[in-house]
Amino acid sequence: MTKDVLLRLSAEAAADTKAVQELAARKAKVPREEVTGMHILRRSVDARRFPPVIDMSVRLFTGDTAEELFETTKFPFVGDKKQVIVVGAGPAGLFASLRLIEKGLKPILLERGVNVHQRKKDIAALSTQRKVNAESNYSFGEGGAGAFSDGKLYTRATKRGNVLNILSLLCQHGASPDILYDAHPHLGTDKLPQIIEQIRNTILTSGGQVHFSTKVVSFLKDEGTLRGVVTEKGETFEGPVILATGHSARDVYEYLQQEKITIEAKSLAIGVRLEHPQQLIDKIQYKNDKGRGEFLPAAEYSFVTQVDGRGVYSFCMCPGGFVIPAMTGEGQLVVNGMSSSSRKGQFANSGMVVELHPQDLPQEQFGGNLGMMHFQQALEERCFKAGGGTLRAPAQRMADFVNHRLSQDLPPTSYGPGLTNADLHRVLPSFISERLATAFSVFGRKAHSFLTNDATLIAGETRTSSPVRILRDKETNMHIGLAGLFPCGEGAGYAGGIVSAALDGVNCADSVVEFIGC
Numbered sequence: 001m002t003k004d005v006l007l008r009l010s011a012e013a014a015a016d017t018k019a020v021q022e023l024a025a026r027k028a029k030v031p032r033e034e035v036t037g038m039h040i041l042r043r044s045v046d047a048r049r050f051p052p053v054i055d056m057s058v059r060l061f062t063g064d065t066a067e068e069l070f071e072t073t074k075f076p077f078v079g080d081k082k083q084v085i086v087v088g089a090g091p092a093g094l095f096a097s098l099r100l101i102e103k104g105l106k107p108i109l110l111e112r113g114v115n116v117h118q119r120k121k122d123i124a125a126l127s128t129q130r131k132v133n134a135e136s137n138y139s140f141g142e143g144g145a146g147a148f149s150d151g152k153l154y155t156r157a158t159k160r161g162n163v164l165n166i167l168s169l170l171c172q173h174g175a176s177p178d179i180l181y182d183a184h185p186h187l188g189t190d191k192l193p194q195i196i197e198q199i200r201n202t203i204l205t206s207g208g209q210v211h212f213s214t215k216v217v218s219f220l221k222d223e224g225t226l227r228g229v230v231t232e233k234g235e236t237f238e239g240p241v242i243l244a245t246g247h248s249a250r251d252v253y254e255y256l257q258q259e260k261i262t263i264e265a266k267s268l269a270i271g272v273r274l275e276h277p278q279q280l281i282d283k284i285q286y287k288n289d290k291g292r293g294e295f296l297p298a299a300e301y302s303f304v305t306q307v308d309g310r311g312v313y314s315f316c317m318c319p320g321g322f323v324i325p326a327m328t329g330e331g332q333l334v335v336n337g338m339s340s341s342s343r344k345g346q347f348a349n350s351g352m353v354v355e356l357h358p359q360d361l362p363q364e365q366f367g368g369n370l371g372m373m374h375f376q377q378a379l380e381e382r383c384f385k386a387g388g389g390t391l392r393a394p395a396q397r398m399a400d401f402v403n404h405r406l407s408q409d410l411p412p413t414s415y416g417p418g419l420t421n422a423d424l425h426r427v428l429p430s431f432i433s434e435r436l437a438t439a440f441s442v443f444g445r446k447a448h449s450f451l452t453n454d455a456t457l458i459a460g461e462t463r464t465s466s467p468v469r470i471l472r473d474k475e476t477n478m479h480i481g482l483a484g485l486f487p488c489g490e491g492a493g494y495a496g497g498i499v500s501a502a503l504d505g506v507n508c509a510d511s512v513v514e515f516i517g518c
């Protein structure tokens, strides 16, 4: 027999699984000794109450009725099957590869960067030696842009595919089952590399191939059909191509433009990273001057408003996280955020960004298909110079920014390369900075103490999604002008975030299966 029970618990009670099971049994009127197992189905924090409560839905099992926590996918051997080229080993490319194997095709996964463990060293050098490796950084390398991140897995893209399947595949490759039931699941930068490595092992043991340090530089084409790709070293790989190169591969967009393969400029959100002491966010969100205590998770926030016809919102919030240098080349300054699985760092950060449409930009300078990308690039160079020409980032205290006052000094930060005191109204274009200032006043009224000089704005948050869309057919997911090309994931403009990119990878793999006709 199974019985589902809803529970509302204190944070302390919810942390004790044995006690939860006993409570659930009592509520379900099932004798404790008859319960043979329990699965948590849903868990969320309700911070609107004081003290906050944990809402839980659990399933009790009696006798031999226990179910598996998640469905396991079987991967057949495909070493001798038809091959499909997958360019980019981010979530889109990795999950496309898994799906191809499941469907009986052999993925040849080509990745410009190195494996996820070697990549760690290049990432460390960013903060310690302030050296950017253009092929191995926070965006490029095995695992893609999400490999060193907070690993948030919450998505609104539920209509684009089977989210539970993606989460189950992550669990099958070593993720904690918490992600199956937490309302806002996340993995953490300390757990992601092992999961990515296990996915690679599945691809290899199933007969697929993974090639690192293999940058695709051009296409093999035959009258409107793509036959394969050519790498920087001059190797060729033949087969239909899933192009999942992410939002930072500017050379790929330039190549597509040069080859007249249809692309268009896309809307993008740009702004700053905002960093608060986590304790302050805990106090605000849990309405408790003592903070979150021992059992509640580091508090999150989410803000959105409209200023002069454009959305301004918080993005990719990292409780207990770090601000990180996310540039992919010399002369650029790009920030982003990540957290460990425990989210126990002393700072909270989020992107605070303004939505921009291609027509918002001065057209003589930033018109055309690559206009938004050129604007993004120019702003990154401007931030680099404002930071002092190193990886130090230009920064300003939050209330000073709103009041157009230069900060006298800057508070401590998690950003490794360090900060340079700057007037961000002079660094960011006024159509971004003025909207941000207005929005911060609105957010400060919504959450008392949020607008404070204890928080720092760090510029610039420019890589929130792709500045370009590679146009594809809605039904077949194939490029509208080049048969055999399947633009995929965030870089193609059809996903934003780990789970939605993974879902797009699965969908593109299914489209390739139909294209090949097997």
Ligand SMILES: Cc1cc2nc3c(=O)[nH]c(=O)nc-3n(C[C@H](O)[C@H](O)[C@H](O)COP(=O)(O)OP(=O)(O)OC[C@H]3O[C@@H](n4cnc5c(N)ncnc54)[C@H](O)[C@@H]3O)c2cc1C
Pocket (backbone or CB within 6 Å): 087, 088, 089, 090, 091, 092, 093, 110, 111, 112, 113, 138, 139, 140, 141, 142, 143, 144, 145, 146, 147, 148, 149, 150, 151, 152, 153, 154, 214, 215, 216, 217, 244, 245, 246, 247, 248, 249, 252, 316, 324, 326, 336, 337, 338, 488, 489, 490, 491, 495, 496, 497, 498, 499, 501
């Ligand atoms: C620091 C950081 C934190 C983030 N945190 C989160 C989060 O918590 N939750 C979330 O949902 N999202 C997060 N994101 C966003 C998320 O990582 C992306 O949305 C997601 O990774 C996009 O997946 P993708 O596979 O489409 O592209 P990517 O992950 O960008 O992967 C593209 C891959 O293609 C490779 N590549 C590029 N060009 C070539 C070429 N020419 N030849 C061969 N290979 C190539 C790149 O090296 C890269 O590995 C974060 C991003 C960053 C940078």
